[in-house]
Every structure is written in C-alpha cells, then in structure tokens.
Amino acid sequence: MEEPSRKKLKLCENKSSETGNLTGPPSTSSNTVLQSPKTNPTLSPENWELIFRDIHSQDFQSVINTCPEWNQLMTSRKTTELLPSVLPILMKLDHLPATSILNCRLVNRRSKLAIDNTIQHEVSCPNLSFKNEMQRRWKESRSTGIESLIGVNFDFEDDSDIQRFLRHIETKPFPTSNPFLSKQISIGIGYVLEEDVPNWRSSFESLLSRYGHHLRRLTSYMCTWTLGETVTTLLSLMNQMPNLQVLKMIGCIYMREEVERIRNITLPQLDHLESLDLEDFMSRDLDSEEHIVLPFLQHYGSQIKTFRCRGELLGRTGLSAELLNQMLPNVKQLCVSHVTLSALPKLAELNWPVEHLQLFECSIVDGGFVFIQNLNLMITQFSNSLKELDLFVKLRKNLELPGLEELPSTSNDLQGLPNLRILRCLLTNVMESWFWTFAKFRCGELRELHFCTDGQVTQVEMGASRQGFEILPRLERIVFWKEFRNHRKQKCRIITR
Numbered sequence: 100m101e102e103p104s105r106k107k108l109k110l111c112e113n114k115s116s117e118t119g120n121l122t123g124p125p126s127t128s129s130n131t132v133l134q135s136p137k138t139n140p141t142l143s144p145e146n147w148e149l150i151f152r153d154i155h156s157q158d159f160q161s162v163i164n165t166c167p168e169w170n171q172l173m174t175s176r177k178t179t180e181l182l183p184s185v186l187p188i189l190m191k192l193d194h195l196p197a198t199s200i201l202n203c204r205l206v207n208r209r210s211k212l213a214i215d216n217t218i219q220h221e222v223s224c225p226n227l228s229f230k231n232e233m234q235r236r237w238k239e240s241r242s243t244g245i246e247s248l249i250g251v252n253f254d255f256e257d258d259s260d261i262q263r264f265l266r267h268i269e270t271k272p273f274p275t276s277n278p279f280l281s282k283q284i285s286i287g288i289g290y291v292l293e294e295d296v297p298n299w300r301s302s303f304e305s306l307l308s309r310y311g312h313h314l315r316r317l318t319s320y321m322c323t324w325t326l327g328e329t330v331t332t333l334l335s336l337m338n339q340m341p342n343l344q345v346l347k348m349i350g351c352i353y354m355r356e357e358v359e360r361i362r363n364i365t366l367p368q369l370d371h372l373e374s375l376d377l378e379d380f381m382s383r384d385l386d387s388e389e390h391i392v393l394p395f396l397q398h399y400g401s402q403i404k405t406f407r408c409r410g411e412l413l414g415r416t417g418l419s420a421e422l423l424n425q426m427l428p429n430v431k432q433l434c435v436s437h438v439t440l441s442a443l444p445k446l447a448e449l450n451w452p453v454e455h456l457q458l459f460e461c462s463i464v465d466g467g468f469v470f471i472q473n474l475n476l477m478i479t480q481f482s483n484s485l486k487e488l489d490l491f492v493k494l495r496k497n498l499e500l501p502g503l504e505e506l507p508s509t510s511n512d513l514q515g516l517p518n519l520r521i522l523r524c525l526l527t528n529v530m531e532s533w534f535w536t537f538a539k540f541r542c543g544e545l546r547e548l549h550f551c552t553d554g555q556v557t558q559v560e561m562g563a564s565r566q567g568f569e570i571l572p573r574l575e576r577i578v579f580w581k582e583f584r585n586h587r588k589q590k591c592r593i594i595t596r
Contacts, residue, residue: 144172156184156209183209187217215280222281223315225345225374225405229432229455257291261302268310277313283345284314286336289322289329300332307339314340315371321350330364330391338367345405347376366398374405378436381409393417400426410439413446420448427451431484436460438492440473447477454518456481457489471533478541482516490524491551516541526552526579529563539570546573551580561594568596 151162151173159180163170186203189195204211255261268278291299317340321329337343377392392412406427413435434457435442519542528534529550548567556579564577577594
C-alpha cells in the first residue's frame with residue numbers, strides 16, 4: 100500500500116521541478132502556481148468586429164490606438180463613434196455655426212443625444228445661463244443662434260399654433276419624450292384676443308400637463324394692460340412646470356389699480372427654481388413693482404442663487420438691505436443693470452455670498468456714470484467670496500472724495516480680493532491711472548483681464564494694457580472683445596504674458 104503513495108509523491112515532485120521555470124522565483128508555500136504558456140491566437144476580422152460591436156466610445160478610442168490592424172478594422176466606424184465625443188468640444192469652442200450643429204443631429208442617435216444634452220445644459224443651467232446673458236451683449240452666442248432657428252417652432256401665439264405642435268409630436272416614434280430641444284419655452288401672456296383666451300389657456304394647460312415636466316427655463320412676456328389676469332395665468336401655467344430652474348419675467352406696469360388684484364397671490368411650489376431674472380420687469384409706479392416682486396422674493400428667495408434686476412428695483416425704499424438679506428440669503432451670481440447711485444449704498448450693506456458680480460450700464464438720471472469710490476466700497480462687501488467681476492459701467496472719480504491714488508495701500512477701502520480671478524470692464528478704463536491703482540491693490544490674484552468695446556482697439560490701448568503683466572504677477576492673459584483696426588470681425592484677441 101505504501102509503494103503507490105511514494106510514486107505519486109515522486110510524480111508531483113518531478114512536475115514541480117519541470118514547471119519551476121514557468122513560475123518565477125521558488126514558492127515558499129507547499130502549493131505551486133502554474134502559468135499558461137504564451138500563445139498567439141488568430142481571429143478573423145469578422146470575429147473582432149463582433150467583439151468590438153458594443154464597446155463604449157472611450158473604449159473605441161483605446162481599440163483604434165492599440166495596433167494598426169485594429170485601427171484599420173474600425174475605419175468605417177470612426178465617424179459615427181467619435182463624432183458624438185468631438186461635437187461637445189467643437190460646440191464649447193464655438194467652431195460650428197448653429198445650422199451645422201442642428202444638421203449634425205441627423206448623423207446618428209448618439210450625435211443627437213450629445214448635441215441635445217449640450218444645448219439643454221447651456222440654456223437651462225442657471226450658472227451657464229447667467230454667463231451666456233453677458234456674452235449676448237458683446238457677441239451672438241451659439242445658444243442665441245440656435246434659439247433663433249428653432250424659436251419659430253415654439254411660438255404659440257394662438258390656439259392653432261398649440262394644436263399644430265401637439266399634432267406634430269404625435270407623429271413622432273416616441274410621442275411621450277421631450278419635445279423641447281433646449282428645454283425652454285417663451286410664453287406671451289395677455290396678447291391673445293379676449294374671445295380666444297379660454298381656448299388658448301385650455302390648450303396650453305393641456306400641452307404643459309403632458310410635457311411641462313421637461314421644461315427647465317421659462318421666459319414670460321406679460322401684457323401691461325391686463326396685469327392682474329396676466330399674472331394669474333402665469334402662475335396657473337407655472338403649476339405645470341415642477342422642474343423649472345430659470346424664470347425670466349418681462350413686462351412694464353402702467354396701471355396701479357391692477358396691483359390690488361395680485362396683492363395676495365399664491366405662488367406654486369417650485370423646488371428646483373434657482374434663477375430669477377427681473378432685469379426687464381419694471382414699473383412706472385414705485386408701489387406697483389414692489390407689490391408684484393415681493394411675493395416672488397418672499398416665496399422663492401431662499402432657494403435663489405442667481406438674481407438679475409435693475410438698479411431702480413434695489414433703490415426702492417420698500418426693499419431695505421435688511422429685508423433683502425432675509426429674503427435672498429444665498430445669492431451667488433448677481434447682475435444689476437441700469438445702476439443708480441442710490442443702489443450702490445444698499446448693495447454695500449448686503450451679506451450675500453456673491454461669487455460673480457455684474458454691473459451693466461448706468462442710470463441716465465444719475466449722469467450716466469458711477470463714482471469709482473462708491474463702487475469700491477460696494478465691492479468690499481463681497482471681497483471674501485468674489486471670484487468674477489464684470490464692470491460694464493462708465494466710471495468716474497468723485498472729486499469731493501479722496502481719490503484711489505491718495506488712499507494708502509493698507510486702507511480698508513483697498514483691501515484685496517483674494518479669490519478674484521477674472522475681471523471684465525470697458526476698454527475706456529485702460530487709460531485711467533486710478534483703474535490700475537485699483538487693479539494693483541485689490542486684484543493681486545487675478546488670472547484674466549478682459550476689455551470690451553464697441554469700436555476698435557488701438558495700438559496705444561493695447562500697449563497700455565500690457566502694464567497689467569507688470570503690476571499683476573499672476574495674470575496669465577489679457578483679452579480684447581469686438582472689432583480691431585483691420586476691420587475684420589473677431590470674437591476676441593488674446594495677449595499672453
């Protein structure tokens with residue numbers, strides 16, 4: 100009985116010794132690890148195509164870069180596989196016109212999905228929407244071109260337009276999918292003939308009840324002569340848009356008696372609303388605007404992170420700095436157009452965590468300019484949180500106040516902006532000595548300096564801008580927007596250190 104056992108043990112020992120060269124260093128354990136011999140399997144191209152049939156686009160790039168044979172094998176699929184990955188990059192760099200972008204949606208389903216996601220993100224995302232509004236003032240952004248091309252398909256002036264749109268959706272293979280390319284819609288309320296209002300409102304509510312949950316951005320144009328009914332209709336339609344993120348209200352109020360009809364309005368619950376744009380919503384009567392705006396600020400204020408308004412609104416006596424701090428405690432992106440001298444002191448009292456501040460145009464009533472000293476005090480309020488600053492206003496020194504050149508660098512009025520990385524302003528400031536004093540003592544961490552103009556950029560102005568590299572050690576580039584001396588339209592011109 101013992102002899103077979105000794106033979107078996109000897110066989111195992113011989114096998115271990117024969118395979119020792121395949122296992123590398125001798126194993127310290129009693130078990131021996133065997134490695135498979137090297138092989139060179141050969142598969143036909145048809146088999147490889149079957150293996151690579153369902154790989155992801157990122158894996159596809161790895162496959163074609165593995166060897167020349169696989170690269171050649173995948174040649175016929177390169178366009179369809181790589182185009183969806185390239186399109187968002189081309190769109191971000193603004194290298195494709197709007198018509199070409201829409202045509203690329205027809206290439207394949209993945210290209211369509213990549214373009215749709217990029218457009219929807221740019222138009223509906225509150226942060227990107229805020230920056231796009233700034234770009235529209237200096238150049239036609241890509242999203243603006245696309246909106247103009249597809250806007251006619253979402254123009255619902257009367258009941259027949261809505262019915263036509265619904266019939267078109269029903270012919271699609273997936274009639275329940277999102278019919279709004281940019282997930283936004285513009286509504287003109289109060290412009291329909293009085294006898295057609297019931298049908299128009301019923302059809303619109305039917306449309307939104309089926310597809311309203313897809314919408315992320317709403318622009319409302321309100322008729323000024325029927326304001327009470329207009330606001331009531333707007334709130335009724337907003338009830339059908341539970342995922343709304345951006346709300347832009349456009350209108351001008353002339354009739355004070357209409358205010359009584361909306362004093363106690365009930366607003367819908369919109370948990371995702373983050374951006375409120377009241378820049379083009381104004382009133383000829385001070386009390387009227389406050390009564391309309393206040394309910395929106397009180398109801399949605401705590402969730403608003405992006406806020407746009409006019410300087411006249413902030414200058415209202417009924418909207419004190421204390422009240423604004425209570426209603427809008429989380430504003431991170433703030434745009435104030437038609438800046439007034441009365442609005443700046445109130446802005447200097449706000450405790451908002453503003454990261455991006457935009458100031459556009461100045462009130463003609465105040466002379467069309469802003470005193471740099473007043474502006475300096477206001478910016479100090481946001482010094483710890485400010486990352487981007489857009490000063491598209493005409494600035495002037497107040498001779499009755501100390502100039503920036505006379506203020507010591509240790510003054511609280513010139514304390515630095517440690518987080519400020521991007522500064523945009525009008526080109527007229529480049530020749531002002533106080534501007535460079537402001538930049539030197541307050542913008543030491545600046546990375547980008549942008550100058551915008553409607554005219555030409557002269558060599559003198561470009562030469563003056565280069566001192567930014569001398570006084571700002573971390574400045575990486577200077578950007579000029581608009582037209583240059585050679586009369587060639589360019590989006591921008593960049594100077595690096």
